[in-house]
Amino acid sequence: QKEVEQDPGPLSVPEGAIVSLNCTYSNSAFQYFMWYRQYSRKGPELLMYTYSSGNKEDGRFTAQVDKSSKYISLFIRDSQPSDSATYLCARVSVGSSASKIIFGSGTRLSIRP
Amino acid sequence: DAGVTQSPTHLIKTRGQHVTLRCSPISGHKSVSWYQQVLGQGPQFIFQYYEKEERGRGNFPDRFSARQFPNYSSELNVNALLLGDSALYLCASSPDRATNEKLFFGSGTQLSVL
Known part of the structure; x- marks a missing residue:
């Protein structure tokens, strides 16, 4: 079982729709969760970072963590064509001498004008 | 300010060859991490x-090695290349070793x- 699982998509929605992206994780020992956005031929860009259950909002983006069900969600309101990208959920695995980020496989999102 | 810069952008090698990839972190960042991203997958820590x-160190064979220089730039070396090494190699920098919310x-x- 992968440590972080995502539906690979692709997911296609019309402009202005609310987008819901979801991940599940298997290890409850780690507490830091992130969402990254990756455009084609670019590196990942951090969108949201959270270390607790509940919601965190930043503009049109809301990250939600439900630790009881090991579920992570990202909501995008008023979606724009520029939101078309691959979205990666991730969590931090804190080792004895370094931090490393464990990524899901990503969900490809396309916003139709 | 310049972001994280990597060179070269593209590289074609044949099996068995050796490759060196280079990374310059954001000015002031002292930590550099390397990730491998195979097509259709998320990045994997190296x-x-x-x-x-x-x-x-992630779960990669000894053919993979790296080093960091006094100016904090870094090189990733891969020996005896295999077809399965084809991937996007990402470098990320952060101010210190544990500030993951400032990883670029x-x-x-x-x-x-x-």
Whole structure:
């Protein structure tokens, strides 16, 4: 079982729709969760970072963590064509001498004008 | 300010060859991490270097090695290339070894092994 699982998509929605992206994780020992956005031929860009259950909002983006069900969600309101990208959920695995980020496989999102 | 810069952007090698990838972190960042991203997958952690010392290693064979220089730039070396090493290699920098919310990625080096 992968440590972080995502539906690979692709997911296609019309402009202005609310987008819901979801991940599940298997290890409850780690507490830091992130969402990254990756455009084609670019590196990942951090969108949201959270270390607790509940919601965190930043503009049109809301990250939600439900630790009881090991579920992570990202909501995008008023979606724009520029939101078309691959979205990666991730969590931090804190080792004895370094931090490393464990990524899901990503969900490809396309916003139709 | 310049972001994380990586060179080259694209590289084509044949099986058995050796490759060196280079990374310059954001000015002031002392930690550099390397990730491998195979097509259709998320990035996978290879190494973290901080203050010129290896601070973490992922599940990669000994053919993969890296180092960090006094100016905090870094090189990733891969020996005896295999077809399965074809991937996007990403470098990321952060101010210190544990500030993951300030981790910035470069655009990567696309390596193709033929």
